[in-house]
Amino acid sequence: MGDWFQRIVDLDATEEDAERLGAEIKRWLIERGVVVAEEDDCVLGAETGNRPGPHADEVIEPAPMKDWTRLWTCGLDVETGRTVFDGGQGEPQAAICPRCTSRIRLVTDSWEPIDEAWEPFATAIGTWHDTGAADITCPTCAVPVPLREWQWADDYFAFGCLGFEFWNWPRLTDAFVREVAERLGGHRVVHIEGKL
Numbered sequence: 001m002g003d004w005f006q007r008i009v010d011l012d013a014t015e016e017d018a019e020r021l022g023a024e025i026k027r028w029l030i031e032r033g034v035v036v037a038e039e040d041d042c043v044l045g046a047e048t049g050n051r052p053g054p055h056a057d058e059v060i061e062p063a064p065m066k067d068w069t070r071l072w073t074c075g076l077d078v079e080t081g082r083t084v085f086d087g088g089q090g091e092p093q094a095a096i097c098p099r100c101t102s103r104i105r106l107v108t109d110s111w112e113p114i115d116e117a118w119e120p121f122a123t124a125i126g127t128w129h130d131t132g133a134a135d136i137t138c139p140t141c142a143v144p145v146p147l148r149e150w151q152w153a154d155d156y157f158a159f160g161c162l163g164f165e166f167w168n169w170p171r172l173t174d175a176f177v178r179e180v181a182e183r184l185g186g187h188r189v190v191h192i193e194g195k196l
């Protein structure tokens with residue numbers, strides 16, 4: 001049994017805004033009882049997080065497992081700074097060009113990575129992480145497209161500066177995800193699920 005995570009990633013928050021927005025959302029979640037204010041060791045990938053509060057059940061789909069809040073790893077981690085948010089296990093299957101909608105396959109039918117297709121994306125991800133900007137020229141339409149505008153099969157990747165990572169929570173409701181987006185000033189968000 002591994003650990004599941006869900007992330008709500010803000011696609012529009014800048015590096016300058018991320019800390020403030022992350023703190024505002026966390027304060028709102030604490031006031032609303034979705035998470036508790038105290039922090040302890042309850043997340044993976046960070047020292048501490050916030051465990052579910054008395055009203056956590058208002059933001060999740062009906063839980064098949066009633067006692068998930070008693071798991072050791074069941075907290076919220078707010079991640080800020082330039083981050084490659086990915087789906088954890090497995091390989092990205094395909095990238096989709098937002099200009100011409102062509103689908104760039106990144107794995108074969110037997111799930112082997114296609115190195116020559118993946119290489120320009122890998123390079124761009126490294127460049128974006130270092131500098132905050134990178135383009136990939138679409139092999140179909142030949143237009144350079146910023147990394148953050150590419151779409152990914154199964155929403156495998158999101159590149160952003162602010163993410164809310166919920167560990168082992170039952171699925172967050174779409175209404176809650178929309179509410180977070182509104183609180184972020186109407187920013188575009190993606191809801192990603194993954195497994196470690």
Ligand SMILES: [Zn+2]
Pocket residue numbers: 097098099100101102138139140141142143
């Ligand atoms: Zn294209």
